[in-house]
Amino acid sequence: MFSGLIDNYTQSVLIFASIHVIAAYSFFAPFKTGQVSLGQAGFMAIGAYASAILTQKMGLPFAVALLFGGAVAGLVGVVVGFPALRIRGVYLLLLTLGFSEIVQVVILSWDYTGGAQGFRNIPFNPRTLEWSIGVIALLMIFFARLERSSLGRTMDSIEQDETAAEVMGIDVVRTKLLAFGVGAMIAGLAGALYAHHTTYVDSTTFNVMLAVEILTYVVVGGGSTFWGPALGAFVLTLLPEFLRTLRDWLELVPVEWTDSFPMNRVYDFLRGFLDFENAKRLIAYGVILIVMMIVRPDGLLTRDSMRWASFVRRKNGRD
Amino acid sequence: MLYQQLINGLMLGASYSLVAIGYTLIFGVLNLLYFSHGEVFMVGAFVGLFLVMYAGTNIYVALLGAMVACAILGAMAFFVAVRPVPKDRPLAPLISTIGLTIILQNLAIYVFGGQQFSFPETIHQTLYHIGPVTISSVQLFILGVAIALMVALWLFIQRTKLGRAMRAVAENHETAALLGVNVNRVVLITFIIGSGIAGVAGVLDGLKNSSVSPFMGLGAAVKGLIVMLLGGLGNVPGAMIAGLMLGTIEILSAAYIGTTERDFFSFLILILILLYRPTGLFGTRTAEQK
Numbered sequence: 260m261f262s263g264l265i266d267n268y269t270q271s272v273l274i275f276a277s278i279h280v281i282a283a284y285s286f287f288a289p290f291k292t293g294q295v296s297l298g299q300a301g302f303m304a305i306g307a308y309a310s311a312i313l314t315q316k317m318g319l320p321f322a323v324a325l326l327f328g329g330a331v332a333g334l335v336g337v338v339v340g341f342p343a344l345r346i347r348g349v350y351l352l353l354l355t356l357g358f359s360e361i362v363q364v365v366i367l368s369w370d371y372t373g374g375a376q377g378f379r380n381i382p383f384n385p386r387t388l389e390w391s392i393g394v395i396a397l398l399m400i401f402f403a404r405l406e407r408s409s410l411g412r413t414m415d416s417i418e419q420d421e422t423a424a425e426v427m428g429i430d431v432v433r434t435k436l437l438a439f440g441v442g443a444m445i446a447g448l449a450g451a452l453y454a455h456h457t458t459y460v461d462s463t464t465f466n467v468m469l470a471v472e473i474l475t476y477v478v479v480g481g482g483s484t485f486w487g488p489a490l491g492a493f494v495l496t497l498l499p500e501f502l503r504t505l506r507d508w509l510e511l512v513p514v515e516w517t518d519s520f521p522m523n524r525v526y527d528f529l530r531g532f533l534d535f536e537n538a539k540r541l542i543a544y545g546v547i548l549i550v551m552m553i554v555r556p557d558g559l560l561t562r563d564s565m566r567w568a569s570f571v572r573r574k575n576g577r578d
Numbered sequence: 579m580l581y582q583q584l585i586n587g588l589m590l591g592a593s594y595s596l597v598a599i600g601y602t603l604i605f606g607v608l609n610l611l612y613f614s615h616g617e618v619f620m621v622g623a624f625v626g627l628f629l630v631m632y633a634g635t636n637i638y639v640a641l642l643g644a645m646v647a648c649a650i651l652g653a654m655a656f657f658v659a660v661r662p663v664p665k666d667r668p669l670a671p672l673i674s675t676i677g678l679t680i681i682l683q684n685l686a687i688y689v690f691g692g693q694q695f696s697f698p699e700t701i702h703q704t705l706y707h708i709g710p711v712t713i714s715s716v717q718l719f720i721l722g723v724a725i726a727l728m729v730a731l732w733l734f735i736q737r738t739k740l741g742r743a744m745r746a747v748a749e750n751h752e753t754a755a756l757l758g759v760n761v762n763r764v765v766l767i768t769f770i771i772g773s774g775i776a777g778v779a780g781v782l783d784g785l786k787n788s789s790v791s792p793f794m795g796l797g798a799a800v801k802g803l804i805v806m807l808l809g810g811l812g813n814v815p816g817a818m819i820a821g822l823m824l825g826t827i828e829i830l831s832a833a834y835i836g837t838t839e840r841d842f843f844s845f846l847i848l849i850l851i852l853l854y855r856p857t858g859l860f861g862t863r864t865a866e867q868k
């Protein structure tokens with residue numbers, strides 16, 4: 260569908276960005292009930308391995324494997340979610356982190372899927388971008404509806420005050436478990452898409468750093484509205500690439516503008532400054548994270564900003 | 579064999595303890611998860627390495643230098659990534675210190691390249707045989723420094739006025755402030771002390787493994803977090819003992835069960851503790867009870 264329109268590099272960047280968007284939604288689902296999980300990378304690993312076993316070992320089509328990956332991750336999510344119900348805050352963060360590490364150890368010692376050598380020769384899916392965009396579209400419709408549904412409001416109430424919600428007759432256990440399971444399932448989908456794009460995964464692919472990145476996507480994008488995770492994941496994945504492109508754009512400035520003082524100095528400075536290699540780009544990324552949290556600790560998009568955006572709709576008497 | 583493994587376990591545990599002490603001190607006074615601690619540990623290892631290799635100092639100067647450098651780094655981290663960030667949103671300080679973690683790690687990669695550096699042999703290697711156990715002079719040195727540091731810290735917290743102020747702030751910010759404790763100053767000093775100890779731990783880790791790399795921070799951070807929980811949040815002696823315990827358990831499971839399963843056990847312990855004893859092994863309060 261897109262192969263004629265964009266070059267391979269752009270396509271690859273977009274694929275990773277969209278997989279990150281899906282992963283960000285996997286964090287967002289439990290986060291709506293106040294559960295902060297650092298285990299989403301572990302669920303991605305489960306989805307990736309479960310789906311790859313189906314396609315590579317059993318020769319089943321990708322669509323079946325994708326659903327299977329999501330289902331297995333979701334089931335494991337419910338199992339992990341049960342003990343996770345009892346704790347919250349830093350404790351839950353560390354529990355899910357521990358879960359993720361245990362998944363890594365299991366992968367490392369499971370010879371059927373390659374063990375330490377990694378899972379090789381997973382069938383390549385040439386339509387990853389289309390699939391990912393389809394999944395994102397479904398997720399966005401789902402979360403947009405959820406925000407205004409009774410289940411969504413239930414989740415909000417649990418996030419704000421669990422005890423009060425329980426007193427009001429809300430089934431806190433069921434709702435939190437559902438949110439955790441749905442989150443794990445979405446992570447499984449992201450993992451399955453990832454595995455069939457890179458065709459190779461191992462125990463370090465889905466590590467703690469990935470889980471941390473997923474968390475940053477949602478917090479930076481804004482965790483109170485369903486646009487936040489998509490925006491955060493997109494911006495933070497494309498930002499390093501954008502920093503790379505900025506320098507190419509600089510070359511487009513006509514020579515006559517920049518060959519005399521003081522513009523030549525400015526040009527040289529900018530060129531040197533934008534000469535991003537990987538480490539420097541990541542340093543810039545870290546700086547942006549800190550500045551973001553000082554300036555906008557609620558993320559780029561908050562409910563207030565969304566309310567402002569739907570100003571016109573409200574005037575027409577809806578909402 | 580068993581005694582030998584126990585000694586190795588204590589060695590490993592000593593560096594876990596030192597990292598966890600910083601975590602638990604900072605968690606105690608601020609009640610927030612400070613993510614950059616592992617990278618402070620890594621910077622300490624590099625400062626020690628360069629003092630030994632290029633300045634040609636002996637190991638004591640290197641330890642002191644790493645301690646001072648990391649103390650300054652800790653203070654900077656506090657002013658850059660902790661203090662300006664609003665405290666009423668629990669995830670904001672976490673993300674900003676994650677940002678700092680990324681900066682420090684990539685700064686190290688940028689400056690030194692992504693490879694490992696071997697730590698030179700600064701202490702003359704002699705092996706002592708005590709019954710069935712063999713201990714090298716390096717191991718004795720590491721264990722000695724770690725224990726001396728822990729005892730000194732324990733005395734500082736229990737016996738000095740500043741230590742008492744730290745305990746008061748950990749107990750309750752408002753009450754401490756009302757009683758005339760300068761809370762902001764105490765929090766800053768906690769960062770300085772915790773980070774200084776992490777710097778020493780970094781050098782000791784470099785000595786033990788004879789290598790230093792920009793990627794050593796994350797592993798230390800995760801293990802430090804587990805130890806902090808085992809010992810109970812904000813519980814300094816708890817962190818000391820829990821670190822030694824975790825080190826011993828890891829070495830024993832690696833020796834008798836298998837090296838792949840080693841991490842499995844530490845995380846299994848983490849999960850069990852979280853579920854059944856969130857107060858830690860020694861019964862401190864949980865974060866919510868504060």
